[in-house]
Every structure is written in C-alpha cells, then in structure tokens.
Amino acid sequence: MPGPLDPGVNIIGATDPRRIRNFCIIAHIDHGKSTLADRMLQITGVVDARQMRAQYLDRMDIERERGITIKSQAVRMPWVIRDGDRVGESAVLNMIDTPGHVDFTYEVSRSLAACEGAILLVDAAQGIEAQTLANLYLAMENDLHIIPVLNKIDLPAAQPEKYAEELATLIGCEPRDVLRVSGKTGDGVEHLLDEIVRQFQPPVGDADAPARAMIFDSVYDVYRGVVTYVRVIDGRIEARDRIKMMSTSASHDLLEIGVVSPEMEKAGALGVGEVGYLITGVKDVRQSRVGDTVTGNNRPAVEPLGGYKDPRPMVYSGLYPIDGSDYPALRDALDRLKLNDAALTYEPESSAALGFGFRCGFLGLLHLEIIRERLEREFNLDLISTSPNVVYQVITEEMEEYVVTNPSEFPVGKIAEIREPVVRATVLVPNDYVGAVMELCQSRRGQLLGMEYLSTERVELRYTLPLAEIIFDFFDQLKSRTKGYASLDYEPSGEQVSDLVKVDILLHGEPVDAFSAIVHKDKAYQYGTAIAAKLQKLIPRQQFEVPIQAAIGSRIIARETIRAIRKDVLAKCYGGDISRKRKLLEKQKEGKKRMKMVGRVEVPQEAFIAALSTTDSGDAKGTGKK
Numbered sequence: 001m002p003g004p005l006d007p008g009v010n011i012i013g014a015t016d017p018r019r020i021r022n023f024c025i026i027a028h029i030d031h032g033k034s035t036l037a038d039r040m041l042q043i044t045g046v047v048d049a050r051q052m053r054a055q056y057l058d059r060m061d062i063e064r065e066r067g068i069t070i071k072s073q074a075v076r077m078p079w080v081i082r083d084g085d086r087v088g089e090s091a092v093l094n095m096i097d098t099p100g101h102v103d104f105t106y107e108v109s110r111s112l113a114a115c116e117g118a119i120l121l122v123d124a125a126q127g128i129e130a131q132t133l134a135n136l137y138l139a140m141e142n143d144l145h146i147i148p149v150l151n152k153i154d155l156p157a158a159q160p161e162k163y164a165e166e167l168a169t170l171i172g173c174e175p176r177d178v179l180r181v182s183g184k185t186g187d188g189v190e191h192l193l194d195e196i197v198r199q200f201q202p203p204v205g206d207a208d209a210p211a212r213a214m215i216f217d218s219v220y221d222v223y224r225g226v227v228t229y230v231r232v233i234d235g236r237i238e239a240r241d242r243i244k245m246m247s248t249s250a251s252h253d254l255l256e257i258g259v260v261s262p263e264m265e266k267a268g269a270l271g272v273g274e275v276g277y278l279i280t281g282v283k284d285v286r287q288s289r290v291g292d293t294v295t296g297n298n299r300p301a302v303e304p305l306g307g308y309k310d311p312r313p314m315v316y317s318g319l320y321p322i323d324g325s326d327y328p329a330l331r332d333a334l335d336r337l338k339l340n341d342a343a344l345t346y347e348p349e350s351s352a353a354l355g356f357g358f359r360c361g362f363l364g365l366l367h368l369e370i371i372r373e374r375l376e377r378e379f380n381l382d383l384i385s386t387s388p389n390v391v392y393q394v395i396t397e398e399m400e401e402y403v404v405t406n407p408s409e410f411p412v413g414k415i416a417e418i419r420e421p422v423v424r425a426t427v428l429v430p431n432d433y434v435g436a437v438m439e440l441c442q443s444r445r446g447q448l449l450g451m452e453y454l455s456t457e458r459v460e461l462r463y464t465l466p467l468a469e470i471i472f473d474f475f476d477q478l479k480s481r482t483k484g485y486a487s488l489d490y491e492p493s494g495e496q497v498s499d500l501v502k503v504d505i506l507l508h509g510e511p512v513d514a515f516s517a518i519v520h521k522d523k524a525y526q527y528g529t530a531i532a533a534k535l536q537k538l539i540p541r542q543q544f545e546v547p548i549q550a551a552i553g554s555r556i557i558a559r560e561t562i563r564a565i566r567k568d569v570l571a572k573c574y575g576g577d578i579s580r581k582r583k584l585l586e587k588q589k590e591g592k593k594r595m596k597m598v599g600r601v602e603v604p605q606e607a608f609i610a611a612l613s614t615t616d617s618g619d620a621k622g623t624g625k626k
C-alpha cells in the first residue's frame with residue numbers, strides 16, 4: 001500500500017515519484033505549442049516575465065525563424081493545485097517538447113515514451129489537422145492519457161463549440177471535458193496545469209532495481225559536448241556513476257547530471273520517474289543515441305528498455321560545392337553537423353557534371369532542407385543538390401542483391417526485381433476537395449486504404465504511396481489543389497515491388513551522371529523528354545551538332561538536338577589589333593575554366609546547376625516547386 005505523500009516534493013533525485021507528472025504537448029505546426037509552453041514556464045514561475053523571451057524552448061535560430069521545433073527538450077516546473085478538491089497538492093511537472101514534423105517521427109515516439117500523459121492541443125479556429133491525428137495515434141499506442149485542449153480561444157474566429165465536439169468524438173470523451181485556453185493571454189492555463197496533476201498518472205518504476213533510463217534526446221553543445229536527455233524508469237543514476245549505453249555496451253564516466261528549469265541545474269542524482277540531462281564528455285551524438293537505454297556500469301540492468309531503433313536515412317541526395325575549392329570546407333562542415341545529428345550520413349562521391357561532393361542520407365525532405373540551409377548559412381557554402389532519391393533494393397537475375405542509394409549504383413544487366421519504400425499517408429481535407437486529393441494520389445501511384453468523415457465537412461483519407469512519389473513536390477501540389485486546406489502526415493510502411501527503370505541522359509553519347517534517375521516505367525518517357533528539353537535550352541551551341549538523349553539501358557526513349565555553330569571569337573576582329581586579339585583569346589580561356597567537359601561537349605557548370613535547381617528535375621510532370 002502506498003504511504004502518505006512525501007512532503008519533500010521538489011528535491012531533485014529524491015522526489016516522490018507520486019508527485020511527478022511527465023507529459024508532452026502534441027499539436028499541429030502553428031497551433032501554438034511553443035506559446036503555450038512559454039506561458040506555462042511563466043505561470044509556474046520558472047521564467048519570470050522580464051526574462052521571458054518568446055519561444056524559450058526553441059533555441060536554434062533556424063527553428064525560430066521557420067517557427068518549427070526540431071529538437072525536443074525537457075523542462076521541470078513546480079506546481080501547486082490552485083483549485084477544486086485537491087487544492088494545495090504539490091507536484092513536479094516535466095514538460096517534454098516533441099518535434100513537430102513527419103521526418104522526426106521516431107524522435108516523437110521516444111519523447112512520447114518518456115511521458116504518461118499528452119496534451120492534445122488544437123487551434124480553436126482551425127480544428128484537427130493530419131499531424132495532430134498522427135501524433136495522437138502515436139500517443140495512444142504508447143498508452144498515454146490524453147487531455148484534449150483547444151487553444152487560441154481569444155481569436156475572434158475561434159469556434160470552440162464546434163471543435164470541442166470534433167475532438168470529443170475523436171478521442172471518445174464529452175465536449176465539456178475539452179479544456180479551452182489561450183497560450184497568448186494565459187486564459188485557462190492555470191486550470192490546465194491543475195488538470196495535468198489530477199488526470200495524468202505518476203510514473204511507476206522499481207527504485208531498487210539496477211538503473212535504467214531512456215534517452216529521448218541528445219544534443220551537441222559546443223562548450224559541453226553532448227548533452228543527453230533521459231527519463232529514469234528504474235533505479236537511480238548518481239552524479240559520480242560510470243554509465244553504460246546498452247545498445248553498444250560503451251561505458252562513460254558521468255561529468256554532470258541535472259535537470260533543466262529552464263537553464264541547466266546540476267543535481268546529485270536522478271531517481272525513478274525523473275527527467276533530466278547527463279553529460280559524459282562524448283563528442284558525438286552517435287555515442288548517445290535517442291531510444292537507447294542508459295544503465296549503471298557497476299550494476300548494469302540485463303534487459304534494455306524496448307523501442308530502440310537505429311536512425312535510417314530514407315532520402316539521399318548529392319551535395320556539391322558550386323565552387324570546387326570549397327570541397328574541404330564542405331567536408332569539415334558535414335563533420336561538424338554530424339556531431340549533433342545521428343541520422344545524417346555522407347560519403348564522398350564525384351560527378352562528371354558537378355565535380356567532387358558528398359552523397360548524403362537524410363530522414364526526409366525537411367531534414368535535407370534543414371541541413372542544406374545550415375551548411376549555407378552557418379558555414380557560408382554555396383551548394384547544389386542533386387534530385388533526392390529513395391533507397392531501392394535491386395535484385396538481378398543472378399540473384400545478387402544491391403542497395404541503391406544513387407542511380408549511378410544501379411546494376412547493369414538483367415534485373416529480376418526492384419523494391420521501393422512505401423509510406424502510409426494520412427490526408428485531412430475539407431469535403432469539397434476529396435476529389436482533387438484522390439486524383440493527385442492516384443497520379444502518384446497511391447492506393448486508397450480508407451476514408452472516414454471526422455465531421456460533416458472534414459474527411460480523413462488514408463493512402464499507401466511510394467515514398468519516391470512524395471519527396472518531390474507532393475506537398476506543394478496537395479496544398480495548391482486544396483487551396484491550402486489539406487494537411488498531410490506519413491510514416492514508413494515497408495517496401496513494395498515496382499516496375500521501375502533507370503533513365504540515363506546522354507550528351508553526345510556520354511551519360512551525364514547528375515541527371516540519371518530511377519523512375520516508374522510509365523513516367524520514364526515524361527522524365528526523359530522534360531530533362532532533354534531543359535538541357536537543350538541551357539547548353540550553348542557547340543561547333544558540332546550535339547544530340548541529347550534519354551535512354552533506358554541501350555534503348556533511346558527521347559531526343560533533342562543542339563545545332564552546331566562555328567564560334568570563332570576572332571571573327572569579330574578584322575584588322576590587325578594584336579593586343580585586342582590576345583585579350584579575346586584570354587577571355588575565352590577564362591570562360592573555359594568554368595566549363596565541364598562531358599565527352600567532347602563543353603557545358604558551363606551553370607547549365608547543370610540551373611537544370612537541377614530551377615525545378616525538381618526528378619519530377620516527371622515538370623510541375624516544379626511553387
């Protein structure tokens with residue numbers, strides 16, 4: 001039988017687990033998660049109004065500018081119930097921030113696994129979105145108690161009655177159980193904090209067992225090395241322990257442990273149910289991976305906690321410096337970014353068209369964009385990226401199996417089977433646009449799994465789609481066809497055998513590696529003609545006729561021709577001004593430096609760059625990004 005609550009509530013490392021509440025906020029982008037989190041920090045006195053910096057939790061510049069949360073963190077807040085039956089009861093709340101984008105689903109799932117409860121936050125003027133749903137399903141799989149909350153009730157456009165009804169139907173409660181708050185004005189937030197203590201279960205764990213803590217985030221800090229965020233499940237981690245990572249058996253001395261409230265505060269230990277950070281001096285987040293179990297080195301646990309997965313890149317793209325001499329700088333920059341990103345992979349590659357660069361693996365398209373943007377902004381690099389592609393499994397007729405992350409690795413010879421990754425996508429859309437969404441999904445080889453009306457006007461569509469079909473401009477297309485009303489979420493769902501071919505682009509008979517692509521057989525022709533036409537416009541005429549061909553193996557499927565021109569720079573210089581002639585010849589030489597030779601054809605590097613960057617060349621429909 002549990003005894004009376006320990007009055008020593010707020011001693012780090014010795015908090016009675018029955019006083020702890022670990023929770024997260026799940027919300028669609030822009031529904032106000034950060035604003036609500038900030039307000040909670042302020043109301044619980046963790047940050048005072050003067051110190052209050054908008055969006056305290058989002059520390060990275062890019063995050064703040066783009067208004068998205070990439071890395072999750074945890075904050076400890078004291079709270080004493082102010083109202084109702086249990087007034088005066090005190091608690092320690094650990095708020096765990098979850099990343100909000102599909103690319104980071106695994107990190108979201110680990111953050112959820114560190115919690116007992118989740119606040120499902122929905123904008124009272126927008127209603128439920130696909131991401132809210134996807135995260136809600138994840139939370140339910142993790143057996144979290146859900147408190148439904150409508151935010152932004154201060155907005156004139158808020159329709160709390162309508163959306164409370166929708167939320168109640170979704171999670172199976174009464175509309176009156178849906179709380180209403182405004183993160184902006186603070187309205188309803190104290191009541192929400194009371195409800196967190198009342199409704200969420202305290203953590204349960206075995207205090208006497210060997211220590212087991214789950215890593216739900218791991219961040220590289222320039223000054224302190226890797227800071228690892230953990231939730232203790234069993235036992236205790238003491239400040240002077242030597243700890244062990246169960247997935248690798250590597251052990252490290254602890255340099256520091258503590259909690260964040262809202263800055264780091266050192267502690268002597270972390271006990272059952274507590275959430276805090278560890279610093280061990282490791283320099284690379286790969287040595288301290290999200291999902292791994294930390295245990296004590298002297299008395300290690302036998303079984304790790306479930307749910308650990310190695311991060312696996314889903315999308316690959318070549319990154320090349322526009323100026324070839326930036327190659328070493330690009331390598332150094334990637335080395336630096338890797339410290340903080342266990343999912344980023346890269347290896348050197350070279351391309352006849354683009355020179356030396358790196359083949360990089362990412363969790364998804366947003367991850368790619370973030371890395372690229374950081375390389376350009378923080379490291380001042382001008383980059384060109386090749387069209388992203390997914391990972392294919394190719395089996396030849398000799399039963400040899402290849403993992404293809406780059407079209408250039410596509411095996412020659414007879415192919416028995418090609419498998420490509422697929423995702424389960426959820427699209428939420430107003431009734432009027434169902435047709436448009438279905439048409440789009442169909443054109444991207446989607447298979448309808450189900451359709452449900454969430455309310456009279458909102459429909460949930462579930463599709464299986466090849467990942468390759470959505471990594472280009474699917475989201476943009478979806479938005480434009482639904483006037484911005486549709487929302488999308490997806491998760492990996494295995495592989496499927498597909499009728500895929502590799503299309504090569506040949507310039508005067510020579511393949512141009514940067515433009516090879518693996519596409520569905522039905523789209524090969526479209527892809528070939530689109531790229532050939534684009535290159536025909538971009539490549540200047542040469543002194544001989546240059547055919548541009550698209551080919552599958554040795555079969556040509558499309559052709560354009562660049563007509564010949566006789567380019568004699570000296571032709572303009574009738575008469576004898578020798579210095580002028582020399583100048584022109586010099587100038588021509590200068591120009592040649594920026595030329596790449598593909599076989600006998602001189603192509604300005606800009607032509608390749610333009611062909612790759614103006615539209616997504618992998619997009620067979622030539623629709624490009626809006």
Ligand SMILES: Nc1nc2c(ncn2[C@@H]2O[C@H](COP(=O)(O)OP(=O)(O)OP(=O)(O)O)[C@@H](O)[C@H]2O)c(=O)[nH]1
Nearest residue numbers: 029030031032033034035067068069152182183184
């Ligand atoms: N009127 C009003 N606006 C709000 C409220 N809460 C948030 N906002 C605004 O909504 C926008 C999005 O808020 P954020 O807190 O950045 O949203 P978020 O969910 O954290 O966004 P991500 O980090 O991208 O997931 C901002 O412009 C906020 O000022 C609210 O209660 N009322």
